[in-house]
Amino acid sequence: MAIRTDKEKLIEAALGHAIFDGMNDKAIMAAARDLAMPPDLARVYLPQGGADLAAAYHRQGDAALRDWLADGGATGRFRDKITQAVMYRLEIADRELVRGGAAVLALPQHAALGAKLLWETADAVWDGLGDSSQDVNWYSKRATLSAVYGATALYWLGDDSPDLAGTRAFLDRRIEGVMRFEGIKSFARKLPGVAMLGDLATGWIRKPAERMLPGRIRPADKVEPAAQDNAGGA
Known part of the structure; x- marks a missing residue:
């Protein structure tokens, strides 16, 4: 332990x-x-007082979500996996703690932190589902799911329907809207000239490089065993 x-x-x-x-x-x-x-x-x-406490609680839920996804908790079609992941994230949360956190993070001085936490949840879902995007889609997927999760969480806070049926229906409608948008976007890219213009506008955008956190070894900092032996004998 x-x-x-x-x-x-x-x-x-x-x-x-x-x-x-x-x-x-x-x-x-x-x-x-x-x-x-x-x-x-x-x-x-x-x-930051209550804002830091709310963030800590939110990140505990994200950690549990990542573990659940890593264990294969989401199954079926890809859109079904997204629905399951969002619902699981809500179901493991305490509604009163989420309500208290939302009240704090809604304050203007904490708006950026609140947005960051929604992004982190969306990132946990996409990472857990094996997203391999390297371009602008890495950002658009997380931005879209952040909006979907935020809206669904607000609905969930006031949902008293049996087995959260109302929340599930609300989420299904949001995801259906996203899927329609993705279909239109995919169709548009097939039109003459659109793909080229899109590449000119966003082709330079890449997924952010992995952040180097304290204690993590950069590849350039790694010492080969032979080098370590030589260093020890110097």
């Missing part, structure tokens, strides 16, 4: 309070008291 960091313990405790107090400093400070953690340290871990 992985050892949790103090920050992870703080987030877990704060989420327990957030169900009643909302995603805010009050929940974080209550969690800090539970853990006998100095308030200043809690602010270091979550400097």
Whole structure:
């Protein structure tokens, strides 16, 4: 079992309070008291208060979604897999915590973070389904699914239908609209001159390079065993 960091313990405790107090400093400070953690340290871990707490909870859900997709949780046609992935992501979430997070992330100062989190969820879905796009489609797929997921999540927050039937129907309509748009786009690219113009406009756009995170070794930094032996004998 992985050892949790103090920050992870703080987030877990704060989420327990957030169900009643909302995603805010009050929940974080209550969690800090539970853990006998100095308030200043809690602010270091979550400097943006409720927004950081909401982001942490959202990313926990994305991590669970990635694991589920990696285990083959989505099956059937490709559009069915997208539907299943979006519904799974909603079903594993606590509605009250999502509602509290949405209220915080809707504030103007946190709008960019909210948009980033939607993009991360869309990226988790496409990555999990094996998307191999390298061009502008990498961006358009995630932008489109971000909008679909955001709208569906808002509908889900107010859905009291049995087995979330209303949310499923809403999502199906959104995806159907996307599929029609993709069909029109595919048809348009077959028209004389359209593909060439499209390539001129977006052909230079490429999928972003993998970010180098702390602790990750760049290929150029790798040392071959022989080089390591030589270095050790110097």
